[in-house]
Amino acid sequence: MQRKVVLVLAALLLCAFDRAPPTPADLYGPLFEAVQLGRLFKDGKTFVDAVPKRAPQAILEDYRRTAPSGEALRAFVEANFQLPPETAVPSPQNKDRRPLLRHIAALWPHLKRPPLTPPPGSSALGLPAPYVVPGGRFREIYYWDSYFTMLGLVQDGQDALVDSMLADFESLIERFGHIPNGTRSYYLSRSQPPFFTYMLDLVGEADPATERRRVAALQREHAFWMAGAGCLDASGACARVVRMPDGSLLNRYWDDRATPRDESYAEDVATASASGRPKEQVYRDLRAAAESGWDFSARWLADPQSLASIRTTGIVPVDLNSLLWALERAISRRCVFLADVVCVREYEGRATARQAAILRYLWVPGEGRFGDWDRGSGAVTPVVSAATLYPLFVDLATPEQADAVAALTARLLVAPGGLRTTLLRTGQQWDSPNGWPPLQWVGVIGLSRYGHEALARDIAGRWIGTVEQAYRDTGKLLEKYNVEDRLPGGGGEYPLQDGFGWTNGVTRALIARYPDLHRH
Template identity: 60%
Template structure:
């Protein structure tokens, strides 16, 4: 097997003079800031469980009009209920303004889709943010692009797929600004949070920072060293606690298998209901004994870190959200991305003249790649599978995550050919790539298709010479988006790939319009498949 580090060389595109690569800051526990649920306690719980607002995220994003202590003292004194509670909240908090979705394009058939996407970037762009006192928003020094709708802040993995479109539309300024924002987040917090809110700081999302850097302008040697230091510090976040693990143990995001090999899992530092989905998490845990609820809430949070919130991938019984077991799984997508990160760090260290650093990360990538190709490969099913790390058994769910080892170059050629056959037979729908084949009502299951997974699949298949299968996925997805746009004048976050042009469904909130990563991936695929 030839290990593919070539793509990782994109991480540093500057001809820097040979110099030792900077060591990252020593590994530390990430900073976790108090969230609105921490600060307002009984008031927060009362507001969310009373369902004062249709979206649990509304109160999480509210900004207090006065000191939190004074608000809580007034709440304890007044004990408002029903309509009085709503009046109390409106008197003491400024609720977030949710921008109206971009208006449908009149005569969408006459307005080219590419032109519509280009016109959406200014609508979704936000200026540098200085967080108001008491706000859950995290400050950002540069402009950025949000997904749209209820997603008022930047999200980690969403942003990479959005940036694909920005780059094609000549918005290198915004790509560079967003990479700078993510670099500063790592420098401040030790990792990139799920999104730029205090309540997201306890977890991250699929680690694609190294891919973002590959899209940005390279700059000078000093900038290259700074980005490399940030990437090494992010790697430390994912590997924190690994050195002390014995076989069969886990710490935070890292697990040591029975044979001593290291892999990673999704995890969250908290075991309470999510601020942004508080009522939903309380309802999911309602049937469980009180002592079991914290465990369930951590599993739900870990599922949110995966980006696949939620999917039959994480469910022990394949259907019920209460059976979620995210932390028991070493996912193939996460470990493939970490392989890519390690390869990128090795390439960056080599370019900056630090041979010891390059050798260290190259060895880590080689070990992880070997584990993926052996432990996560299901030869009979022709797929890469998630791994139940305690038992070493593979989970039964066939999902679009099977394509990540192709995307990052970790698969061997025979595995890639087998995956392509499986994808053609079982995962391609009328409107693009299926997420899974299970129709559970969860949004990361059938019949939904998602823009980022289309991109991962197309790029992975093309990498291994499976051009026809890649084209089939890309052109069906483009037809789906085009049909939806022609019918409604809008783009949405997910689509039903069994019925071309129809928005997806399921999940904890209504389908959002906008939409950052749909715009980005669609624009990039239009470049790759102009006909």
């Protein structure tokens, strides 16, 4: 019975995309293309976050009738839309340089938002409870960012806000069958790395009724990722599911659309045009990389120096499959609490099969690392990245594998200012020289879990020092950092953002874990 319910739910999820609210590209068609391809605004996210002042269909009819261009087009847009502010929060710069921990605590009210009922025509998705945004151009709640933000909220006693964000995420799963990349209509066709189960772990066990609701949400999220299992064909892949050579099932990143991203429309059109490949495939791979959170990285590129070579959907990633294994284990564990024997058997079996497949296909014994499997070559890619630490973070690796990964991390991935993302300099933001807050936490916790406490502490100290130095220099906490030179980070499709949710959260949690590493 349990398996039948899951299969039915998976089939329904495959159809859910048809019921998603329209995106700005859907609503405005030629007007949208004119604005985005004409680069009317420096940031492609500006127009898609704008709110129409009247019915979208009426605006579109007037546009078709008048066909404005150039300055007239900008005037038309400004007359018909309420444009968003350039940033979501007042500048967090602190000229007096109050102590770092006080500054982080002072940032939470700036990043907090009340429950949201979107105005008509807005791309925003409604949320029933208060939540925290990352900051800068990111005006909405984001999925995987929020787990790392919550780490700091817990340390600063913001438990009620963590609870309300969990309520928001449960609401999203109930309405849409998954947690989207972010709470915008144009993000609904994809998710992000599934950290919801780790968010729930921050608040501990609850009464049986609450636990049943949580288990149902986790099962529905799992069904979203596994929905493609019902449509696998000779190609060996469907949606987010991949059949491995031995018949086992693993997962990949995907997006339900194969069009340019609304928020990066002009950039995606240019990348696809330069690729010499079918444009729909390039669009899908760009979108899938956005689902990964690593947008963009050499992990997804056939040619590390060319974004046009992106092939995300051809990669079976180690981080995603580690998190899905953790999700399966978490569902089984919670079902033990509920005395649901059928559920325990179902998800424990899934976790056992996934672990065997990960250890068979995503482990490179000769190099002592975990990596991403390339469906084209039938082997793990040569890209060494901090994603190798995910099996340690979720407690999937064997002790011997963890020892080997720790040695590789110390030798290759530890930089002066923290943990490197990859070893390659490509100009993409998820490559060297950048280091990112979530990867520092994954690395520190994973290494510590397997007894490599000295290395974990060393990485934490390097990262805390980098954040402190940049704070002294700029008065800001930033989205990412150059861990080679201990400077603000660079690269990517948009300017460096400050605020910043997951930097605040991870840095605050690391200082709580290693208080003696904090200088002030």
